[in-house]
Each structure stands twice: as structure tokens, then as C-alpha cells.
Amino acid sequence: MATTLQPPLPSHPVLRLRLAPHGGLPRSLDGAWWPRSYDLLVELPRLLAGLPRVWGHVTSVTVNGAEWSAVPGRILVSNQVVRLRRNLAASAAHTVVLLAPGRGRWDLLVVPPDTPEVAAEPLMAAAAGDPGGGAPASASP
Template sequence: MTTSPPHPLPSPPALRLRLAPRIGVPRPIDGAWWPRSYDLPAELPALLRGLPRAWGDITSVTVSGATWSHVPDRILVADRTVRLHRALAASAPDTVVLLAPGQGRWDLLVVPPDTAEETAGALMAAAVDPPG
């Protein structure tokens, strides 16, 4: 009897994230993230795992309550608890704010999941272009 080798597990989809270059000048937006859905508990772990190590351990994330319908109080990512906050004010409905104690704050533009690829690419590129 012969056995066939096990099929490899499919790779998770690539993280759709672009970060602005660090140029020493404060920026209103540090990058752009294009999630595949509005399911924050499903999308956020991949984002946090894909961030630069220099950003430190993100312990708090704030999202727009108008954009993300289900926001639990916390999620577990890489054996760490990340607190989630839902901002009720619509001051920045298309951003996510990441905080790492002692490291800093990063604001990412959130490109809506249903955005066409060409449009999403243009929005992400514009978000990370150096200020001019």
C-alpha cells in the first residue's frame, strides 16, 4: 500500500499593508491597511503580527464604531492581550490607532474591504507618500 504525502496547508492571504517611510517629520497617517473584511477579531491579529518589531508590542487599538460593527473588549494575539476601544465619534472613521507603551502611537488609514484593487492601491500609495 502506498500513501501519498500530505497536502500542505494553504498559506494565509498576504497582509495588505503599506507603511510610510520614517523621515523624522511627524505625519498624520503612518500607513494604510486594506483588510479583507470588517470582522475585526479575524483581521486584527494578522495586522499586528505584520507590524515592524521596532513598533513594540501593541497593547491597545482604537477603531471607529461607525466602521467596525463588532468590537470585543480585548483579543489575544501572540499570547498577549490587546485591548480594543470603539470610538463613538466619527472624527476619523477611516483610521485605526495603535498604541505601544513606551514606543508610540501609529495611525493607519483603513481602506474599505470592498474597494477595487486599483483604487485601494492608489489610496494606500497616497497615504504613505512623503509630505510635500
Template sequence: MATVVEPLPSLPLARVRLAPHSALPRRIDGAWWPRSRDLLGELPLLIGTLPRLWGQITAVTVNTAMWPMSPGRMLVANHVVLLRRSTGPYGRHTISLLSQGRGRRELLVVPPEVDAADAEPLMAAAAAGDR
């Protein structure tokens, strides 16, 4: 009798578009379109897709209007990421990613409930970005 081995479920890929690498700083470094507002579920997928050039992400700042629930820290890929929360209108639709020694990167966050027809142009524009 043959044994049937079920394939392991694959993790969904993060929907991210990043601006091309540049030595000059940018206001927005790309865009992220999470599938939900579950930061604990979505953030590891995002961090796992970032280029090595960005370094190890050690802290993330999110806005409470976009992400209502989050602990003060979480374990991602065997390292602790500090989660900071912002309450002001600045940064409501962005996420700030900090890497020690590599600086801070800002991504536009397209709300998960936005449909693909609207999300795709926003992400493309953010990835093309201004310097």
C-alpha cells in the same frame, strides 16, 4: 504505500503599506486594506506585519462605523490587546495602534469592499504621506 502530506494552508498576508521610518511624527503612518470587517480575524494579520520598531501593540482604537462588532480585548501573538471603540466622525477611516513607550501610529483603513484599482492609489498616497 507512500503517505501524502497535505501542506498546511497559509494565512493570507495583510495588505499594508507603511510610510518610511522617520524621526518626525506623521498624521498618517500608512494604510491598511483588510479583506473583511471581521476585526477579530483581520487584526492579528495586521499586527503580525508591523515592524518591530513599532513595538508591541497594546491597544487599538477603531471606529464603530467601520467595525461594528468587537470585544473589549483580544489575544494576539500571546499578548492581550485592548480594543477601544470610537463613535464620532473623527477617525472613521483610520485605526489607531498604541505601543507603550513607542507611541501611537495611525493607519488609513481602506474599506474591504473597495476594488483594487481604487485601493492601490489610496494606499500609496497614505504611505507617501505628509509629515
């Protein structure tokens, strides 16, 4: 009797994040994030762990939109307190704003979790300033 081995499942899902190249020009979006759910307490630590180290320690996060699950006032991520805010302004729907004191502010487009890959890819590419598609939409944490 032959046994086929299944490849092991990854312990953590791959972070779906695409960032714009660093440059001197101001941008309205610094990239795109495609979370797997609207559970901020699960998704946010994955996002913050996958950000470039040069961004520093993000201490404040503002999520926009009513879709997110309960947003507490703060969350502990990697033994650091991160303040959470929700903004329901229609002008900034589907974005997340990350603040790191002394380092900067980054605005990311949030691609809804239930978006099919064929639709998510062009959104992420455009938010990262790569309308041709460029790099894959996944980045490992």
C-alpha cells in the same frame, strides 16, 4: 491522461499594508491597511503580526467607524492581551490607532475591504506618502 497541478493556496492571505518611511517629520497618517473584511477578530491578529518589530508590542487598538463587527474589550493576540476600543467620531473615520507603550502611536488609514484594487492602490500610496505609487500595496506578514 495528463494532470495539471494547481499551485498550493497560501495558508494565510497576504497582508495588505503600506507604511510611510520612518522619518523625523510628524505625519497625520503612518500608512494604510486594507483588510479583507470587517471582522476585527480575524483581521487584527494578521495586522499586528505584520507590523515592524521596532514598533514593539501593540497593547491598545482603537478602530474608528461603525462598520467593524462586534468589538470586545480585549483580544488575545500571540499570547498577549490587546485592548480594543471603538470611536465613532466622524473626524477620524476609517482609521485605526495602534499604541505600544514606550514605543509610540501609529495611525493607519483603513481602506474599506470591498474597495476595488484600482481604487485602493492610490489611497494606500497617498497614506504612505508615496503619491506616485511606489512599492506594492502588499506586505507579507
